[in-house]
Amino acid sequence: MNEQEQIKGKAPVALITAPGSGQGKSMVTAALARLHRNAGLNVRVFKHGPDYLDPMVLEVASGNPVYQLHPWMTGESECLWRLAEAAAEADLVLVEGSMGLYDGAPSSADLAVLAGMPALPLIDAGGMAQTFGAVALGLASYRDDVTVREVIANRIGGAVHGEMLAESLPPDITLLGGIPRHPAMDIPDRHLGIVQAREISDLDERLNQAAQVLAEAGLSRLPREIELTARQPAPPPDDLVGKRIAIARDSAFAFIYRANEDLLRAMGAELFYFSPLADEAVPDADALWLPGGYPELHGETLAGAGHFKATLKAHHEAGRPILAECGGMMACMEALVDQEGKRHAMAGLLPGESIMAGQLVGLGIQSLESEQGSLRGHTFHHSRVKTSLTPVTHTRRQRFDSAGEAIYRHGSLTASYFHSYFPSCPTAAAALFLRP
Incomplete structure (x- = not known):
């Protein structure tokens, strides 16, 4: 294919991010992928930054290969190409961020701006009430070029807690859903991160249960569609032919x-x-x-x-x-x-x-x-x-x-x-x- 040929795609796209690590991004992203896959959609998932373990679970959740996106390590053009290619064939594209939204250089926020996709922060609301709104406002207003329209509350204590969180938000940010504490939303980890997918014997069952938790929390709605355009990359050299x-x-x-x-x-x-x-x-x-x-x-x-x-x-x-x-x-x-x-x-x-x-x-x-x-x-x-x-x-x-x-x-x-x-x-x- 010609190096200059354009790839164009349009699909619902969202970056699942958070104020920091440990908020539950990995399992919520996986559960969202499984929720929409179970609904018959073709779901593509990506991971921001260098990571081997999260993509293993995300592949099981989505049923599709998972690739890394990092404007410095993989390059900006590759990020755009992979996202546009996914948007051209998939019904939903999710990107799991790394650490907090603004952590790192380039950060998950930088990737969101590069691709023109909204950031969807997941905020651990355990032990939190009105301060939830302050955290959401801070994430949304820290940079003018980052778009945050909705947030997800994780590990809420119940319906009343969810209402308090929703009421704390500024007028231009809405609560997409509140996820209750549930064993299905936990995933074991060790010193380098979460346990490898192949080592979790009941992973499929866990993902289906987690998907149901999200459905009951009102998280079935798809994010907004965005258009993505990128150049098809040139083929690599054939340095390894016959090897x-x-x-x-x-x-x-x-x-x-x-x-x-x-x-x-x-x-x-x-x-x-x-x-x-x-x-x-x-x-x-x-x-x-x-x-x-x-x-x-x-x-x-x-x-x-x-x-x-x-x-x-x-x-x-x-x-x-x-x-x-x-x-x-x-x-x-x-x-x-x-x-x-x-x-x-x-x-x-x-x-x-x-x-x-x-x-x-x-x-x-x-x-x-x-x-x-x-x-x-x-x-x-x-x-x-x-x-x-x-x-x-x-x-x-x-x-x-x-x-x-x-x-x-x-x-x-x-x-x-x-x-x-x-x-x-x-x-x-x-x-x-x-x-x-």
Whole structure:
């Protein structure tokens, strides 16, 4: 398709946001998607910013793939293209914001302004009465270019509480609905965020119950329609034609952006998946990707995965490229020390060990500068690496333009806590899977 061809779409679109984290955005967005999906609508959902876990639940809720939108990491043009493409085919488009409406740079508010979509704040009203109106007014008036016409009250105590909240709002903001406290609206979490969708055995049932809670709260009405127009992106270069790339994917290695997989295929690669937790061998491939995840929760299993570790070592000794991101790098160390202080033997491709720190160690948007260009992404981890290796370079923090995560190279292995968003620089991404 011609690079200049326009995509036009028109659909009800809303950004589900909040004053901050912990307000219930993830489950309410998922419940809204399931509510309208159950009504027979084609629902597309997106997530603002770097996040692997929320999209897993949103995909189950909507029945459609979920992609990230972030004006800096994914780029403004990609944000507009994905939204316009979704609006052209879907009956409803929802975007789950990150943190609070104005948090981050670029923030969820910046994405809303870029796309011309209204912000729909979800405010935790537990322990709150008339101050609810003040919070809503502050969100709506903080910036003149952000549109807030309606708000949702979460965790209300009952009908009378809901009436008090509605009465507290300024004249130009209405209460779309009040969601009562309900077990179906809760979702378990752990140190990196919500629990992976595949680990919640009754997720479908929970989502259907949550959808019913929203229906009874009066949240069945669709947001306003908006028009979205964007340019169809140019096809990526075919740098990976004929290349076979093996990808670890299971509960320990699950942090994979759909856009990254899409790009590898669009550049000509053939993808093969395997499970280290099941002690499956690394497939015969030209390159290997060990993505992030939760290896620290499966230390004993990975330590006993002799077949996986032997074939991983053979792949490395053959000089075939390996990209090990975060949890993938932890699996390549000599050992992993888990949250309880237990030491588990890993693959030993890198000297040293990874140690769970019991607190957040790295967080933020970063980029990896290379000869091919700037490969953007992020970091988010609760462990540290202790190694004798000297980094070949460091990523750059977007906010402070300072040194970020260390990038290690050992033979054909590139390892770091940095999670790459491949479409931000396709040629740089492809270079990670090609022999020098």
